[in-house]
Amino acid sequence: MIAFREEKDDNTSPDAGDIYVHYMRYALQQAEQARQENEVPIGAVIVKDSRIIAAAHNQREQLKDPTAHAEMIAITQAAGSLGSWRLDDCTLYVTLEPCPMCAGAIIMSRIPVVVYGADDPKAGSVRSLYRLLEDPRLNHRCVVVNGVLATECGAILSQFFQAQRALGKK
Numbered sequence: 001m002i003a004f005r006e007e008k009d010d011n012t013s014p015d016a017g018d019i020y021v022h023y024m025r026y027a028l029q030q031a032e033q034a035r036q037e038n039e040v041p042i043g044a045v046i047v048k049d050s051r052i053i054a055a056a057h058n059q060r061e062q063l064k065d066p067t068a069h070a071e072m073i074a075i076t077q078a079a080g081s082l083g084s085w086r087l088d089d090c091t092l093y094v095t096l097e098p099c100p101m102c103a104g105a106i107i108m109s110r111i112p113v114v115v116y117g118a119d120d121p122k123a124g125s126v127r128s129l130y131r132l133l134e135d136p137r138l139n140h141r142c143v144v145v146n147g148v149l150a151t152e153c154g155a156i157l158s159q160f161f162q163a164q165r166a167l168g169k170k
């Protein structure tokens with residue numbers, strides 16, 4: 001984060017791609033936390049002014065709540081932290097492409113930038129099945145950055161499901 005704030009007059013300062021990777025690693029840490037809690041390993045963080053104001057992971061099983069996706073919990077945390085439902089100037093990082101519910105919450109909270117890792121061909125509503133965050137018919141649109149640490153973000157999920165299947169066979 002310090003490097004991000006450094007002012008440099010040459011062109012060696014970290015570019016946007018480095019910043020995306022930097023924060024996606026925190027989202028991956030959250031996914032790892034979910035895995036340790038035997039939850040589907042998806043993590044999210046929300047960043048404002050180079051500061052992480054929310055960090056959450058999927059807790060659907062523990063909370064017995066179908067809406068307890070990483071993004072939903074992070075959005076609620078961030079709104080609490082800012083004291084506002086509007087998450088202006090925030091960037092959401094999430095390891096997996098958001099589903100329709102989370103894409104809806106992103107629109108409702110007016111998050112301007114969404115960075116995600118792996119594509120979700122089964123439920124992804126940002127690029128894969130729908131492009132909800134870029135639909136001109138809606139009153140809010142986001143800048144979308146996809147594929148950041150996609151391999152790592154996808155691997156933790158596929159390893160989790162492989163382990164689940166192996167357990168099921170016992």
Ligand code: ZN
Pocket residue numbers: 069071098099100101102103
């Ligand atoms: Zn979701």
